[in-house]
Amino acid sequence: xxxxxxxxxxxxxxxxxxxxxxxxxxxxxxxxxxxxxxxxxxxxxxxxxxxxxxxxxxxxxxxxxxxxxxxxxxxxxxxxxxxxxxxxxxxxxxxxxxxxxxxxxxxxxxxxxxxxxxxxxxxxxxxxxxxxxxxxxxxxxxxxxxxxxxxxxxxxxxxxxxxxxxxxxxxxxxxxxxxxxxxxxxxxxxxxxxxxxxxxxxxxxxxxxxxxxxxxxxxxxxxxxxxxxxxxxxxxxxxxxxxxxxxxxxxxxxxxxxxxxxxxxxxxxxxxxxxxxxxx
Numbered sequence: 148x149x150x151x152x153x154x155x156x157x158x159x160x161x162x163x164x165x166x167x168x169x170x171x172x173x174x175x176x177x178x179x180x181x182x183x184x185x186x187x188x189x190x191x192x193x194x195x196x197x198x199x200x201x202x203x204x205x206x207x208x209x210x211x212x213x214x215x216x217x218x219x220x221x222x223x224x225x226x227x228x229x230x231x232x233x234x235x236x237x238x239x240x241x242x243x244x245x246x247x248x249x250x251x252x253x254x255x256x257x258x259x260x261x262x263x264x265x266x267x268x269x270x271x272x273x274x275x276x277x278x279x280x281x282x283x284x285x286x287x288x289x290x291x292x293x294x295x296x297x298x299x300x301x302x303x304x305x306x307x308x309x310x311x312x313x314x315x316x317x318x319x320x321x322x323x324x325x326x327x328x329x330x331x332x333x334x335x336x337x338x339x340x341x342x343x344x345x346x347x348x349x350x351x352x353x354x355x356x357x358x359x360x361x362x363x364x365x366x367x368x369x370x371x372x373x374x375x376x377x378x379x380x381x382x383x384x385x386x387x388x389x390x391x392x393x394x395x396x397x398x399x400x401x402x403x404x405x406x407x408x409x410x411x412x413x414x415x416x417x418x419x420x421x422x423x424x425x426x427x
Contacts, residue, residue: 165291265333269300283313298335
């Protein structure tokens with residue numbers, strides 16, 4: 148089964164642009180919604196830069212011109228009306244996501260609505276929706292074009308047929324889906340943050356350098372990237388928000404270490420600011 152022929156992405160940041168890239172390559176017409184003219188231009192630029200990099204690798208199924216012609220980036224939310232699927236990809240703030248999801252549901256009444264949340268409860272987000280049966284989590288990973296995994300997060304009211312469709316859509320993107328029940332941090336964030344916060348505590352205690360802690364996992368356990376470098380790539384602010392959420396939901400074992408809070412307070416957020424646990 149191919150993905151829906153019309154896909155909306157609400158939010159054109161790094162994740163939203165990556166999700167748009169993936170669906171464009173699968174043949175969909177994609178509409179990104181952004182907040183203003185500058186954000187619209189930036190979102191289009193992210194997608195086109197990503198497509199250009201793929202073209203340089205020789206991995207595009209069509210010409211850049213054909214792909215770009217199927218991409219719309221706009222502030223006009225009514226452009227989502229005919230979408231078969233709309234993926235919300237705004238920042239990881241529960242109230243913001245709930246507001247956006249409610250807006251999407253009203254604008255695109257026939258669409259399956261998905262959230263790209265990495266940790267927030269699907270059922271809590273669904274509680275404010277009129278059609279929770281057609282709502283689920285599609286947790287893509289950064290960078291989306293290169294990542295092989297998508298977590299399909301199933302709420303207690305998600306229709307089983309929608310989950311089946313979602314698996315087929317992920318297959319059509321050339322990615323692998325895992326199914327996870329709605330639980331704090333799902334599978335990937337919960338495991339990833341557990342390893343990362345322990346690595347931070349080891350660094351804080353002087354057990355080893357950041358590079359050596361990461362090498363223990365890349366060489367000893369065949370992780371492609373160590374937990375501290377991964378945190379730099381994800382963003383220390385993003386990891387802090389998820390760890391805080393998991394600490395509230397699951398207890399003190401997820402409490403963010405002081406070193407993480409200090410780096411975020413100092414603006415050292417990882418690769419995007421040039422400095423985190425490493426200098427970029």
